[in-house]
Amino acid sequence: MTDVRIRDVSVAFETTPVLRDVTTAAAGGEWLGIIGPNGAGKSTLLRCLAGLQSYAGDVSAGGVDLRTLGTRDRARLVAFVPQSPVLPEGMSVHDYVLLGRTPYVSYLANPGRADRAVTAESLELLHLQGFRDRQLQSLSGGERQRATIARALAQQPKVLLLDEPTSALDIGHQQHVLELVDELRASQDLTVLCTMHDLTLAGQFCDRLTLLHHGRVEAEGTPREVVTRERVQQVYDASVDVTLGIDDRPVVVPARRQRQP
Numbered sequence: 001m002t003d004v005r006i007r008d009v010s011v012a013f014e015t016t017p018v019l020r021d022v023t024t025a026a027a028g029g030e031w032l033g034i035i036g037p038n039g040a041g042k043s044t045l046l047r048c049l050a051g052l053q054s055y056a057g058d059v060s061a062g063g064v065d066l067r068t069l070g071t072r073d074r075a076r077l078v079a080f081v082p083q084s085p086v087l088p089e090g091m092s093v094h095d096y097v098l099l100g101r102t103p104y105v106s107y108l109a110n111p112g113r114a115d116r117a118v119t120a121e122s123l124e125l126l127h128l129q130g131f132r133d134r135q136l137q138s139l140s141g142g143e144r145q146r147a148t149i150a151r152a153l154a155q156q157p158k159v160l161l162l163d164e165p166t167s168a169l170d171i172g173h174q175q176h177v178l179e180l181v182d183e184l185r186a187s188q189d190l191t192v193l194c195t196m197h198d199l200t201l202a203g204q205f206c207d208r209l210t211l212l213h214h215g216r217v218e219a220e221g222t223p224r225e226v227v228t229r230e231r232v233q234q235v236y237d238a239s240v241d242v243t244l245g246i247d248d249r250p251v252v253v254p255a256r257r258q259r260q261p
């Protein structure tokens with residue numbers, strides 16, 4: 001299984017620091033949730049791992065410094081599902097998911113039978129068989145989100161990076177996708193790093209959480225350790241109640257501030 005280590009990672013845009021000496025790690029096969037308010041640096045951190053953002057510091061997966069890998073080797077190791085993917089115009093769902101096989105297809109060759117089988121399996125896992133010939137642009141937001149996850153699974157990565165994977169999904173598909181990721185994690189030895197805004201869902205699915213605030217690690221640990229009423233109030237400036245649900249995992253309930261008379 002492939003562990004991910006992030007050490008002293010810093011990113012600045014112009015002169016504005018966005019990540020400041022971020023150090024955290026996911027053990028092989030673990031699901032690490034990255035949480036924090038808007039603008040905390042969550043997506044930027046995932047983009048560093050995906051090779052889309054330059055950074056100071058070190059990031060490794062399975063002991064390999066990700067900077068040393070070429071595009072194809074990196075894509076076999078790490079798959080990234082961005083929050084708002086740019087989808088190619090005029091492409092069918094099937095062909096888009098088949099793109100996930102690119103790192104396995106030789107230059108100038110066409111995808112083979114095995115690539116098509118993995119693509120069909122990914123479509124099935126995300127309940128997209130009925131959409132295989134539809135144009136991407138004709139899909140709803142949630143269907144597009146499932147298509148991007150299917151493309152990432154077709155990459156057969158060791159590390160899956162998910163940026164807000166359930167933001168466009170209804171409650172049923174949220175659960176389906178997160179359960180599926182959890183099953184794949186177990187069956188395919190995947191290590192998962194996932195940004196999430198829903199702290200209750202994050203607590204239910206993640207083994208550990210890293211809380212970012214203003215680009216720094218504010219807290220990390222088990223969901224129960226990280227998601228406390230006081231911390232959510234302080235970091236998110238939110239009024240909430242936090243109770244413990246199944247398996248002592250936190251349940252975060254917004255508590256409406258006093259109504260104005």
Ligand SMILES: Nc1ncnc2c1ncn2[C@@H]1O[C@H](COP(=O)(O)OP(=O)(O)OP(=O)(O)O)[C@@H](O)[C@H]1O
Binds near residue numbers: 037038039042045
């Ligand atoms: N290319 C860029 N140029 C300048 N600033 C940027 C750039 N990309 C991100 N930022 C800034 O970096 C900060 C962190 O952005 P990031 O997208 O990582 O936050 P986030 O925690 O994922 O937020 P959200 O929860 O809103 O998605 C934000 O203030 C954002 O405006």
